[in-house]
Amino acid sequence: MRHATAVLVLALSLAASRLSAQGGGAGFDHEKHRALFPTCASCHVGAVAGGVSLWPEPVSCAACHDGTIEKVVTWSPPRVPRRSNLRFDHVRHATSAGTKAPACVACHAEAGAPRMAVRPAAPERCLDCHAIRTAHLAAPDSACAQCHVALAQATHLTRQDIAGFRAPPSHADPRFAGADGHGAVARQAVAASCATCHAREFCYQCHAGATPPRAIAALASDPRSTAIAARGAPASHGGNFADRHGTAAAAAGARCSGCHVRTECLDCHRPVAAAGPGYHPAGFLSRHPAAAYARETSCSDCHSVGGFCAACHAQAGLVATGVLRSGYHDAKRFFLVGHGQAARQSLESCVACHAERDCLTCHSALGGRRFNPHGPGFDANRMRRKNPETCTACHGTAIPVR
Amino acid sequence: MTTRAVLLALLLGAGSNGQLKAQGYRLRLDTRAQAVGFRGVQIDSIAVGDTVSGPGGGPATPDGFAVSCSGGAPFCTYFRPGPARRGAPLVTTADLTMWGFGVRGVSAHATARAGVDLGNADVWPGTDPALQLLAGYVEYAAERVTARAGRQTTFSRLGATGFDGASITLRDGRRGIEASGYAGWGLARGVALPITSPALNPLDDFQPRQRQLVAGLGAAWSAAVADLRADYMREVDPRSNYFVSERIGLSAAVRPAPGWSVAGGADYDMAAGWWGSAEIAVGYARRAVSASLGARRYRPHFDLWTIWGAFSPVPYHATQAQVAVQALPQVQLRARGEWYRFENSETATPLVDVVGSGWRGEIGFTARPAAGWTFDGGYEREYGPGASSAGASATATYSPVATWRVMVHAATLDRPLEFRYAESVLQVYGIEAEADPRPRLRVAFGATRYVDDHRRPDAAGFDWGQWRLTLRAILTFGRGGGDELGGLPPAVRRMPGGGAAR
Numbered sequence: 001m002r003h004a005t006a007v008l009v010l011a012l013s014l015a016a017s018r019l020s021a022q023g024g025g026a027g028f029d030h031e032k033h034r035a036l037f038p039t040c041a042s043c044h045v046g047a048v049a050g051g052v053s054l055w056p057e058p059v060s061c062a063a064c065h066d067g068t069i070e071k072v073v074t075w076s077p078p079r080v081p082r083r084s085n086l087r088f089d090h091v092r093h094a095t096s097a098g099t100k101a102p103a104c105v106a107c108h109a110e111a112g113a114p115r116m117a118v119r120p121a122a123p124e125r126c127l128d129c130h131a132i133r134t135a136h137l138a139a140p141d142s143a144c145a146q147c148h149v150a151l152a153q154a155t156h157l158t159r160q161d162i163a164g165f166r167a168p169p170s171h172a173d174p175r176f177a178g179a180d181g182h183g184a185v186a187r188q189a190v191a192a193s194c195a196t197c198h199a200r201e202f203c204y205q206c207h208a209g210a211t212p213p214r215a216i217a218a219l220a221s222d223p224r225s226t227a228i229a230a231r232g233a234p235a236s237h238g239g240n241f242a243d244r245h246g247t248a249a250a251a252a253g254a255r256c257s258g259c260h261v262r263t264e265c266l267d268c269h270r271p272v273a274a275a276g277p278g279y280h281p282a283g284f285l286s287r288h289p290a291a292a293y294a295r296e297t298s299c300s301d302c303h304s305v306g307g308f309c310a311a312c313h314a315q316a317g318l319v320a321t322g323v324l325r326s327g328y329h330d331a332k333r334f335f336l337v338g339h340g341q342a343a344r345q346s347l348e349s350c351v352a353c354h355a356e357r358d359c360l361t362c363h364s365a366l367g368g369r370r371f372n373p374h375g376p377g378f379d380a381n382r383m384r385r386k387n388p389e390t391c392t393a394c395h396g397t398a399i400p401v402r
Numbered sequence: 403m404t405t406r407a408v409l410l411a412l413l414l415g416a417g418s419n420g421q422l423k424a425q426g427y428r429l430r431l432d433t434r435a436q437a438v439g440f441r442g443v444q445i446d447s448i449a450v451g452d453t454v455s456g457p458g459g460g461p462a463t464p465d466g467f468a469v470s471c472s473g474g475a476p477f478c479t480y481f482r483p484g485p486a487r488r489g490a491p492l493v494t495t496a497d498l499t500m501w502g503f504g505v506r507g508v509s510a511h512a513t514a515r516a517g518v519d520l521g522n523a524d525v526w527p528g529t530d531p532a533l534q535l536l537a538g539y540v541e542y543a544a545e546r547v548t549a550r551a552g553r554q555t556t557f558s559r560l561g562a563t564g565f566d567g568a569s570i571t572l573r574d575g576r577r578g579i580e581a582s583g584y585a586g587w588g589l590a591r592g593v594a595l596p597i598t599s600p601a602l603n604p605l606d607d608f609q610p611r612q613r614q615l616v617a618g619l620g621a622a623w624s625a626a627v628a629d630l631r632a633d634y635m636r637e638v639d640p641r642s643n644y645f646v647s648e649r650i651g652l653s654a655a656v657r658p659a660p661g662w663s664v665a666g667g668a669d670y671d672m673a674a675g676w677w678g679s680a681e682i683a684v685g686y687a688r689r690a691v692s693a694s695l696g697a698r699r700y701r702p703h704f705d706l707w708t709i710w711g712a713f714s715p716v717p718y719h720a721t722q723a724q725v726a727v728q729a730l731p732q733v734q735l736r737a738r739g740e741w742y743r744f745e746n747s748e749t750a751t752p753l754v755d756v757v758g759s760g761w762r763g764e765i766g767f768t769a770r771p772a773a774g775w776t777f778d779g780g781y782e783r784e785y786g787p788g789a790s791s792a793g794a795s796a797t798a799t800y801s802p803v804a805t806w807r808v809m810v811h812a813a814t815l816d817r818p819l820e821f822r823y824a825e826s827v828l829q830v831y832g833i834e835a836e837a838d839p840r841p842r843l844r845v846a847f848g849a850t851r852y853v854d855d856h857r858r859p860d861a862a863g864f865d866w867g868q869w870r871l872t873l874r875a876i877l878t879f880g881r882g883g884g885d886e887l888g889g890l891p892p893a894v895r896r897m898p899g900g901g902a903a904r
Contacts, residue, residue, distance in 0.1 A: 177689070180660075234687075235661070235687040235688055235689060235692060236663070236685065236687040236692070238687060238692035238726045239692045239693075239694075239724050239725070239726040239736055239738070240724060240736075240738060244683070244694070244724075247653065247655070247665045247666060247667050247681055247683065248655055248663075248665050249557065250557075250558055250559040250631060250633075250651070250653040250667055251629040251630065251631050251653035251654055251655035251665060251667065252622070252624055252629035252631070252655055253557060253558070253631075254573075254580065254622075254624060255624075255629070262511075262537065262554075262555065262557075263430075263497045263513050263537070265555070265557060265562070266513060266536050266537065266555065269555070269557075269562045269592075270536050270555075270562075270592075270593065270594050271528070272432075272434055272493050272495060272515065272517075272528070273436075273491040273493050273517055273519075273526055273527065273528025273529045274434040274435055274436040274491040274492060274493040274517065274526075274528075274529075274872075275434055275436070275493075276434075276436060276834075276848050276850075276870070276872035276874075281795065281813070282795075282811060282813060282830050282832065282850055283793070283795075283813050283815055283828055283830040283852070285440070286815055286817055286826055286828040286852075286854060287791045287793070287815055287817060287828075289788060289789035289791075289817065289819060290784050290786065290788070290789040290790055290791040290817065291784070291791075292788075293786065293787055293788025293789050294700075294718055294742060294744075294760055294786045294787060294788070295700050295702070296762065296784075298561070298679070298700070298702075299592075300561075300591055300592050300702070300703075301561050301562060301592065302562075302592055303592045303593075304590055304591060304592040304593035304595075304602055305591075305592070306590075306602040306603055306604060306605070306607075307527065307528075307590070307592075307593050307595065307599070307601050307602040307604075308527045308528065308592065308593070310604045310605050311524075311527040311601070311604045312526075312527045314604045314605065315440075315442065315487055315524070315525055315527075316440060316441075316442025316443065316484065316487075317442040317443045317444045317445065317481070317484045318442060318443065319604075319605055321445065327445070327469070327470035327478075327479040327480055327481065328443075328481060328822060329821040329822055330468065330470055330822055330823055331819065331820060331821050331822050331823050332754050332756075332820075332821055333753075334751075334753035334754050335754060335821060337751065337753050337754065338749075338751035338753045338754025338756070339754070340747065340749030340751065341747045341749045341750065341751075341754075341756040341758065342756050342787065342788070342821065343713065343749075344713065344714060344715055344716045344747035344749055345715075345716060345718070345744045345747060345756070345758065345787055345788075346715075346787070346788055347702060347704075347710055347713055347715040348702045348715075349788060351708075351710060354605075355605040355606065355607040356607050356608050356708065356709055356710075357607070359709075359713070360709075363713075373712060373713045373714070374712060374713075374714055375713070375714030375716070375747060375748055375749065376714055376716065376745070376746070376747070376748050377674075377675075377676045377714055377716075378712065378714045379674065379675035379676075382673070382674070382675040383673065383674065383675075383706070383711070383712065386644065386645040386648065386672075386673040386706060387639070387642075387644040387645050387646070387673070387706040387707075388644065389639075389642060389644055389706075389707075390706050390707070390708075390709055390711070390712065391712075393608070393709045394709065394712075
């Protein structure tokens with residue numbers, strides 16, 4: 001049974017490959033038919049006359065393959081155009097070349113091979129005639145457009161075809177990724193050559209800034225071009241960029257907005273309650289006192305002190321309730337008396353557990369112990385001008401004038 | 403108010419589909435669930451006469467808790483382990499962009515979250531209130547002008563400022579000049595809620611009765627070699643017309659040579675009359691090396707509806723450096739460090755000695771020895787006032803194709819505190835997996851084990867080992883744009899017609 005299945009699979013595979021060969025014409029044995037067709041144009045009229053198919057009519061095969069003279073063949077010409085980005089057209093090429101037009105075998109046969117030993121045209125033959133003395137992919141940047149249409153015009157190519165494009169050796173140079181490499185090439189008015197393999201969307205993978213270079217704008221738009229993956233984030237984004245992006249983003253937010261949208265900013269700056277480790281690594285909850293006391297970054301840019309810090313500390317039993325007690329900070333015996341330095345150094349940490357009433361127990365001129373909380377840099381007159389209500393919390397309506 | 407705003411946005415969205423006939427839209431639904439737990443402390447007291455002498459000679463409870471007794475008070479207080487709290491937040495974020503209303507350049511954007519804690523009520527912060535509108539605005543964008551109306555967040559030197567109102571940006575791209583302005587009713591800092599929301603006042607503390615009015619101006623110049631920007635923002639209490647805050651910020655980035663940059667900025671608190679935070683850094687970033695050396699100053703900002711600014715918080719000054727080197731094609735090494743010192747707080751007392759300076763450092767590597775494999779490891783240590791920590795972490799990721807990845811991770815951490823006997827030792831290990839089973843669907847799963855031991859000489863030391871589970875699903879819907887734009891940055895993908903409209 002297993003053998004029968006294997007034979008069946010093999011038979012089906014062979015049949016499929018044969019059908020495929022017949023459909024594409026590649027399986028036609030030109031050599032075997034050499035005596036029947038004195039010229040190539042006998043079958044491929046479209047190669048010498050405009051408006052006619054390049055392929056023979058199936059009925060012409062049936063003149064011999066009628067089941068009597070020869071066995072019947074079921075061949076039909078390809079129904080869809082070949083997936084190609086060549087700008088080649090036999091008739092136009094012959095017309096423009098005039099007397100220099102090559103014979104069919106010049107491209108479709110090896111040098112010195114019999115007339116009907118045909119093969120698909122090799123790019124090297126094109127380069128030879130056009131006096132380009134390099135390998136195909138090493139051709140000068142200005143040469144691509146001579147034989148190829150722009151990617152956006154090669155509408156029959158699929159993303160898989162495009163992803164399979166081989167990169168020219170020049171692209172392997174480490175300097176090519178920089179402005180002095182491909183940037184210089186693009187600026188030298190050879191955008192048409194770049195367009196052979198690339199379209200605007202390809203460039204936007206890196207050049208997504210608000211004002212992309214002019215050479216990119218000259219390219220056509222074609223989303224298929226992203227099938228070729230470009231380099232990711234710019235070099236400046238290396239290291240711990242997430243921690244230090246703020247300064248650059250503040251100076252030139254428009255540059256960021258070329259690639260990033262506000263929702264991405266909100267992902268971190270307005271964090272999701274159910275998010276796992278992301279900006280902060282796993283275990284940060286245990287480490288956060290060290291990062292938060294002397295702010296490693298500005299916590300309040302992303303977290304509300306009341307709605308996040310104090311809310312969580314309240315659940316953990318850390319917030320002061322009722323009469324202020326000194327028991328929690330038990331590593332410093334006289335912490336309550338000498339807490340001033342700790343408080344002025346990290347007031348944001350204090351207010352994550354303590355309400356204003358805790359401090360006003362002692363630091364108020366209205367019934368507290370009248371300990372003056374104002375320290376270095378305090379400008380009483382300025383603060384009173386800006387918002388005297390702040391002063392009334394401790395001083396009532398009798399705000400002292402300095 | 404927030405609920406109504408979300409409902410209004412949803413209704414507007416529905417109306418847009420039906421009446422305005424948006425030609426294109428992109429909707430991204432991101433649902434995350436997490437099962438977490440923690441264990442805090444619970445204050446307790448004991449009569450002075452019931453205390454016993456603890457191992458260290460101090461007073462303690464008979465069951466071994468060290469207690470704190472104030473002179474003359476009949477009771478001593480102490481903190482015993484609190485109950486284990488279990489939270490299971492479930493949050494869905496919807497991010498919607500619509501365009502094609504008949505006027506070129508007009509689009510609508512909304513980002514909203516619906517969240518609920520499936521565990522103990524409100525254990526995990528961020529799910530109250532259940533509906534939150536992060537952004538919901540209509541935008542008109544053309545070459546020289548961008549105008550927005552609705553709930554939005556503006557990002558600047560002065561932070562991420564949310565408000566309900568209008569903003570406009572005018573630009574001359576040829577000269578690289580930009581001017582912007584905005585005004586509206588402000589949201590609270592660090593959250594998409596009005597400052598009047600009960601969720602922001604868990605301590606039953608001072609809280610404004612009305613939302614503040616916020617207005618700001620910005621001016622920027624941008625060129626190939628430099629970017630400059632100045633921002634001004636004021637917030638006013640509409641009830642009294644007094645200031646809530648008034649600040650200016652300056653930012654600059656200069657690129658003197660390929661790969662080199664100098665970036666810095668500073669903000670000045672016009673209400674308090676002092677400089678706030680500032681930083682400057684020289685950076686170098688080429689293909690194999692990324693490095694920076696800089697100085698930083700940090701001072702917190704407090705609104706004037708609180709009294710905290712009057713307590714004169716002092717800034718600290720830091721010097722920092724970081725470097726990442728592609729030592730081999732498959733290996734990147736990194737290191738960073740920061741040293742800081744607080745300004746004199748003028749509160750020194752002989753009874754309590756408080757640390758006034760500190761440092762942070764990290765070394766690590768990332769290696770990709772074979773296709774699909776990534777290994778990352780690092781050691782981090784910080785010492786400073788309030789708390790210190792030291793720990794190592796490592797991850798191994800296998801991602802043979804772009805559509806899925808699996809990561810295992812482990813970490814260890816020591817965390818001594820300065821003001822409390824509670825040296826915590828934590829060990830973490832877990833696994834994460836992520837896959838794109840369909841082109842518009844991504845799912846992720848994570849399971850992490852936390853083993854936390856509070857090393858303390860008395861009975862208050864406890865552990866709260868736990869598993870944390872996370873689940874995530876992202877669904878993307880869309881119409882009217884290119885479907886093959888996966889490789890493009892989000893800003894390009896969300897343009898009408900994908901990148902073609904640029």
